[in-house]
Amino acid sequence: MIAYILRRVFQSAIVLLIVGLVAFSMFRFVGDPIDNMLGQERTMADVERLRVQLGLDQPFVVQYFKFLGNAAQGNFGVSYRQGRPVATIIRERAPATLELAAVSGALAIIVGIGLGVFTAIRRHGIASNLIMSLSLIGVSLPTFLIGILLIYLFSVELDLLPSFGRGETVMIGDWSTGFLTESGLKALILPSITLGLYQMTLIMRLVRSEMLEVLRMDYIRFARARGLSERLVNFRHALKNTLVPVITVTGLQLGSIIAFAIITETVFQWPGVGLLFINAVQFVDIPVMAAYLMLISVMFVAINLIVDLLYFAIDPRLRIDGRH
Amino acid sequence: MSDFPQPAAVKPAEQGRLTRLWSSDFAWAFRHSPVAICSMAVVMLLVLAAVFAPLIAPHDPFNPATLNLMNGFTAPGTPNAFTGEQFWLGTDDQGRDVFSTILYGLRISLFVGFAAVLLALVIGVTLGLIAGYVGGWPETIIMRSADVQLTFPSILVALLIFGVAKGFTPVEYRDQVAIWVLIVAIGLSDWVQFARVVRGATLVEKNKEYVQAARLIGRTGPAIMLRHILPNVLSPVLVIATISLALAIIAEATLSFLGVGAPPTQPSLGNLIRIGQGFLFSGEWWILLFPACTLLALALSVNLMGDWLRDALNPRLK
Amino acid sequence: MNTPVLQLDALSVEIPTRHGVLKPVDAVSWDIAKGEILGVVGESGAGKSMTGNAVIGLLDRPARISGGQVLLNGKRIDNLTPAEMRKVRGRQIGMVFQDPLTSLNPLLTIGDQLSETIDAHLHLGRAAARQRAIAALDEVGIPAAKDRIDSYPFEFSGGMRQRVVIALALCAEPSLVIADEPTTALDVSVQAQIIALLKRICRDRGAAVMLVTHDMGVIAETADRVAVMYAGRLAEIGPVAQVLGAPRHPYTHGLMGATPLASKGRSRLAQIPGAMPRLAALPKGCAFHPRCPKAQNRCTVDPRPTVADGAGRVACWFPMGAP
Numbered sequence: 035m036i037a038y039i040l041r042r043v044f045q046s047a048i049v050l051l052i053v054g055l056v057a058f059s060m061f062r063f064v065g066d067p068i069d070n071m072l073g074q075e076r077t078m079a080d081v082e083r084l085r086v087q088l089g090l091d092q093p094f095v096v097q098y099f100k101f102l103g104n105a106a107q108g109n110f111g112v113s114y115r116q117g118r119p120v121a122t123i124i125r126e127r128a129p130a131t132l133e134l135a136a137v138s139g140a141l142a143i144i145v146g147i148g149l150g151v152f153t154a155i156r157r158h159g160i161a162s163n164l165i166m167s168l169s170l171i172g173v174s175l176p177t178f179l180i181g182i183l184l185i186y187l188f189s190v191e192l193d194l195l196p197s198f199g200r201g202e203t204v205m206i207g208d209w210s211t212g213f214l215t216e217s218g219l220k221a222l223i224l225p226s227i228t229l230g231l232y233q234m235t236l237i238m239r240l241v242r243s244e245m246l247e248v249l250r251m252d253y254i255r256f257a258r259a260r261g262l263s264e265r266l267v268n269f270r271h272a273l274k275n276t277l278v279p280v281i282t283v284t285g286l287q288l289g290s291i292i293a294f295a296i297i298t299e300t301v302f303q304w305p306g307v308g309l310l311f312i313n314a315v316q317f318v319d320i321p322v323m324a325a326y327l328m329l330i331s332v333m334f335v336a337i338n339l340i341v342d343l344l345y346f347a348i349d350p351r352l353r354i355d356g357r358h
Numbered sequence: 359m360s361d362f363p364q365p366a367a368v369k370p371a372e373q374g375r376l377t378r379l380w381s382s383d384f385a386w387a388f389r390h391s392p393v394a395i396c397s398m399a400v401v402m403l404l405v406l407a408a409v410f411a412p413l414i415a416p417h418d419p420f421n422p423a424t425l426n427l428m429n430g431f432t433a434p435g436t437p438n439a440f441t442g443e444q445f446w447l448g449t450d451d452q453g454r455d456v457f458s459t460i461l462y463g464l465r466i467s468l469f470v471g472f473a474a475v476l477l478a479l480v481i482g483v484t485l486g487l488i489a490g491y492v493g494g495w496p497e498t499i500i501m502r503s504a505d506v507q508l509t510f511p512s513i514l515v516a517l518l519i520f521g522v523a524k525g526f527t528p529v530e531y532r533d534q535v536a537i538w539v540l541i542v543a544i545g546l547s548d549w550v551q552f553a554r555v556v557r558g559a560t561l562v563e564k565n566k567e568y569v570q571a572a573r574l575i576g577r578t579g580p581a582i583m584l585r586h587i588l589p590n591v592l593s594p595v596l597v598i599a600t601i602s603l604a605l606a607i608i609a610e611a612t613l614s615f616l617g618v619g620a621p622p623t624q625p626s627l628g629n630l631i632r633i634g635q636g637f638l639f640s641g642e643w644w645i646l647l648f649p650a651c652t653l654l655a656l657a658l659s660v661n662l663m664g665d666w667l668r669d670a671l672n673p674r675l676k
Numbered sequence: 677m678n679t680p681v682l683q684l685d686a687l688s689v690e691i692p693t694r695h696g697v698l699k700p701v702d703a704v705s706w707d708i709a710k711g712e713i714l715g716v717v718g719e720s721g722a723g724k725s726m727t728g729n730a731v732i733g734l735l736d737r738p739a740r741i742s743g744g745q746v747l748l749n750g751k752r753i754d755n756l757t758p759a760e761m762r763k764v765r766g767r768q769i770g771m772v773f774q775d776p777l778t779s780l781n782p783l784l785t786i787g788d789q790l791s792e793t794i795d796a797h798l799h800l801g802r803a804a805a806r807q808r809a810i811a812a813l814d815e816v817g818i819p820a821a822k823d824r825i826d827s828y829p830f831e832f833s834g835g836m837r838q839r840v841v842i843a844l845a846l847c848a849e850p851s852l853v854i855a856d857e858p859t860t861a862l863d864v865s866v867q868a869q870i871i872a873l874l875k876r877i878c879r880d881r882g883a884a885v886m887l888v889t890h891d892m893g894v895i896a897e898t899a900d901r902v903a904v905m906y907a908g909r910l911a912e913i914g915p916v917a918q919v920l921g922a923p924r925h926p927y928t929h930g931l932m933g934a935t936p937l938a939s940k941g942r943s944r945l946a947q948i949p950g951a952m953p954r955l956a957a958l959p960k961g962c963a964f965h966p967r968c969p970k971a972q973n974r975c976t977v978d979p980r981p982t983v984a985d986g987a988g989r990v991a992c993w994f995p996m997g998a999p
Contacts, residue, residue: 056518060522170662170665171654174604174658174662175658176608176612176615177612178611182635182638182646190638252775252779253778253780253781253782255773256771256773256841258762260765260770260844260845260848261793261796261848262766262792264762266792266796270784270792271784275782278783286509293511293513293514296513296514296517296616297612300616311517315524316618318521318525320525323521327518330514331509
C-alpha cells in the first residue's frame with residue numbers, strides 16, 4: 035500500500051512538472067516578453083538589462099528550473115496588463131472564487147446524491163421520470179445560458195436578487211468574505227446555482243445509473259432472497275457499492291468547478307480568478323495565464339491524489355493487493 | 359424411427375437488407391420512441407436551416423451595405439418606426455435581422471461542432487487503435503498523455519490552446535483563423551474519451567480468433583486494425599460521438615460567449631447571446647431570447663439523441 | 677398424511693414481450709415433502725430457474741405469475757403482498773444462487789451479512805446474532821470461524837464462499853431450500869463437497885430441497901425424486917431410480933442416452949436431434965414432438981398433461997416401456 039501511495043505521488047509530481055513546462059514555454063515563446071513589458075520607447079540598453087534581469091540569456095533548462103523555483107515560492111512575475119505582481123492579484127481575488135466554489139460544490143453533492151438515489155429507488159414513478167427529463171435539460175443547457183436565464187427571472191422580472199457582483203464583503207485578515215453580509219449572501223445565490231447545476235445533474239445521473247447497475251447485481255438479489263428489508267437493501271448494500279465508483283468521478287468533477295467558475299464569473303461579473311483568467315486570455319497577459327495554469331494544476335493533481343487515496347479507505351479489496 | 363412433421367422453415371436470406379434493417383430491434387425501438395424521432399427531426403431541421411442559410415435568410419446580416427442603422431432595435435413582427443420594415447424576430451442594435459443572424463450563427467456553431475468532433479474522433483480512434491493493438495511504449499505514452507489531459511476540464515484545455523494560438527498569430531490574421539483555431543482547440547480537448555474506448559475495445563477484439571486468423575493468413579497490422587477491428591469498435595464510438603457533438607456545440611458557444619471564440623465578423627450563437635445579455639435590462643429581450651432558444655433546442659436534441667442511442671445500443675439493457 | 681412443504685399447483689409464468697406473450701413456465705405441478713430432495717433438471721432455458729424464482733417471489737419485471745398456485749406448508753404464498761413475502765423469504769424459504777462470488781456483497785464482511793440476516797428474522801440483538809453467525813459458519817465447515825467472521829468475501833476461495841452462501845441461506849432456518857445450480861460455478865473437485873454439505877444440512881434440519889441443475893450426476897447422487905422440464909413444461913417426475921433407470925418420457929430417455937455413465941462402458945453417446953425450441957416458437961401440441969422418435973399425429977395437436985404412472989407422473993401420449 036505504501037508502494038501505491040509513493041507511485042501516485044511520483045506520478046503527480048511528473049504531471050506538475052509537465053504542466054510547469056507548458057506554462058514556462060508559454061512564457062518564453064509566446065510573444066516576446068520583453069516587447070510586452072517595455073513600451074515603444076526603449077533603448078537597447080533597457081532591453082539588454084531586462085534580458086539579464088529576467089534571465090533570458092541562460093540555457094533553457096536553467097530558466098525552466100528557475101521558473102519552477104520562483105513559482106514554488108509564489109513568485110509568478112508581473113502582470114503585463116496591470117503591472118502588479120501576479121501573486122498579489124491572485125491572492126486578492128481568490129477568496130471570491132473559493133467561496134463560490136465551496137457553496138456550489140456543497141449544493142451539487144447534497145442535491146445530486148439525494149436525487150440520484152431517489153430516482154434509482156423509485157425508478158418507474160412519475161416524479162423520477164420528471165426529474166430525469168429536467169436533468170437532461172440541465173446537462174444540455176450551457177452554464178452561461180443558465181446564468182442568464184436566472185438573471186432574467188430573478189433580477190429583471192422579479193427584482194429579487196442582484197445580477198452582478200459580490201455585494202458587500204467583510205475582510206477577515208487577508209480574506210474577503212461575502213458570507214457575513216446580507217447582500218453578500220444574496221449575491222451568492224444565483225451564481226452558485228448556476229455553477230453547481232451542471233455538476234449536480236451529472237452527479238445525480240451518475241449516482242442513479244450506478245445504483246441501477248448495483249441493484250441488478252446478484253448480491254442484491256441474494257439479499258432480497260434472504261428477506262432483508264428494502265431499506266437495508268437500498269441503503270446498506272446498494273448505496274455503499276454505488277458510492278465507491280461515484281466518489282472518484284465526483285471528486286474530479288468538483289475540482290473542475292473551479293475551472294467552470296470562469297464562465298459563471300463572466301456572466302455575473304464576479305471578481306474572482308476566473309474572470310481574471312479570461313481577461314488575461316483576451317489580452318494575452320502571459321504571466322497571469324501561466325500562474326493560473328500552475329495553480330489550477332496543483333489543485334487538480336492534489337484532488338486526484340486525495341480521491342485515489344480515498345478509494346483505499348472505502349474499498350477493502352485494494353488494501354491487501356496494493357494493486358490498482 | 360417414424361416420420362414426424364417438420365416445422366415450416368423461414369429462409370432469412372431472402373429478405374432484403376433494408377427490410378431486415380427496418381424490422382430490426384434497433385429500428386423498431388427508434389420508430390416507437392417519440393423522443394428519438396422528435397430529437398432527430400429537430401436536429402435535421404436545424405442542420406438544413408444552417409446549410410441553406412444563404413438561401414433562406416431574408417437578409418445578409420454581415421454585408422454592411424445592406425444594413426441600415428435606423429432599423430436597429432425593432433421588435434419582432436412590428437414595423438420599424440423609421441423605415442417601416444418588418445423583421446420576423448426583430449433586429450439588434452446594428453439593425454441586423456435577428457432571424458438571419460441566427461441562421462448564419464447556427465452555421466458557424468454547427469460547422470465548428472461537427473468539425474471539432476470529427477477531429478477528436480479521428481485522432482482519438484487512431485491513437486486508441488494503435489494503443490490497443492501495438493501496446494508497449496506507444497500505448498504507455500498515449501494513455502499517460504490521456505490521463506494527464508483528463509486531469510483538466512476540457513474547457514480549460516481549449517482555452518489554453520486558444521490563448522496560446524492567439525499569442526502566436528499576428529493581430530491582423532486573428533479574426534480569420536479564429537474559427538480554425540477554435541476547431542483545433544475543441545477537437546484536441548476531446549480526443550481522450552474516443553481513444554480510451556477504442557483502446558479498450560481493441561484489447562478485447564485483439565484476442566479474438568478472427569484477428570488471429572487474419573494474422574495467420576498474412577495480414578499486416580494496419581490492415582487488421584482498419585478492416586477487422588475498426589468495424590467492431592464503432593458502436594460505442596457512435597454514442598460518444600453524438601454526445602461529444604452536443605458538448606462541442608456547447609463548448610463553442612461558451613467560448614464565443616466568453617469572447618474567446620468566434621470573432622465578431624463571423625458570430626456564432628454564443629456571440630449573439632453575449633450581445634443579447636447586454637440588452638436584457640433595457641427591454642430588447644428578443645436579441646437574447648431567440649438565439650438562446652435556438653442553442654437550447656440544438657443542444658437538447660443532440661443530447662437526447664445521444665442518450666437514446668446509448669440506451670438502444672447497450673446490450674445489457676435489452 | 678403430512679402436508680408437503682411445497683406444493684406447486686399448475687403454476688404458470690408469463691412474460692409479455694414485443695414478440696407476444698412468452699410462457700417460460702407452463703402449468704407445472706409438483707410437491708416436495710419434509711426432508712425430501714427434489715431435483716429439477718432440464719436444458720438451459722427449460723424454465724427450471726424461472727420456477728424457482730416464481731416460488732420465492734423474485735421474478736424480474738415484466739415476468740409475472742399468470743396462473744396456478746404456490747403453497748408453502750399448506751398456505752398460499754403467490755398472492756401475498758410484497759411486505760408479507762419479504763417475511764417469508766429467508767425465514768421460510770432459503771435460496772442458494774449459482775455464483776458464490778457475485779452472491780456476496782464485496783464491501784461487507786461475511787459476519788455483517790450473516791448478522792443482518794439473522795437479526796432481520798430472529799430479532800436477536802447484535803451479540804447473540806454474532807454468536808449464531810459463528811455457529812452457522814462452523815456448521816458449514818469454515819475452519820476457525822471465530823477469526824474468519826470478520827473477513828471479506830474476496831478473502832475466501834470459491835468453495836469456501838459457497839459454504840458461506842449456504843450458511844447465509846440457511847441461517848434463519850427455512851423449511852424449504854431452493855438451490856439454483858449451486859455447483860455449476862465451482863471446480864469439479866469442490867462440487868462433491870458442496871453437494872454433500874447441502875444434503876447433510878438439509879437432512880439434519882428436515883428441510884425440503886428443490887435442487888435445480890442440468891447435471892445428471894448431481895441428481896443421481898443427491899436427489900430422492902427428480903422432475904424433468906422441457907420448454908417450460910413438466911415432462912416427467914418420479915423417484916430417481918425410476919426416472920433415471922427406466923425413463924418413461926422419450927425426452928428423458930434421450931437425455932439418459934446422452935449422459936455418460938460409468939456403467940455404459942465405451943458405447944457412443946446418443947444425441948437427440950435438433951434443439952429445444954425457443955419460447956417464441958413453440959410447436960403446436962407436445963413441445964418435444966419435432967424431435968421425438970415416437971411422435972404420432974396426436975402429439976402434434978394436443979400436449980398431454982401429466983398422468984400418474986407408477987410412482988411418478990409423465991406427460992406423454994406414448995410413454996416408453998408402456999405395456
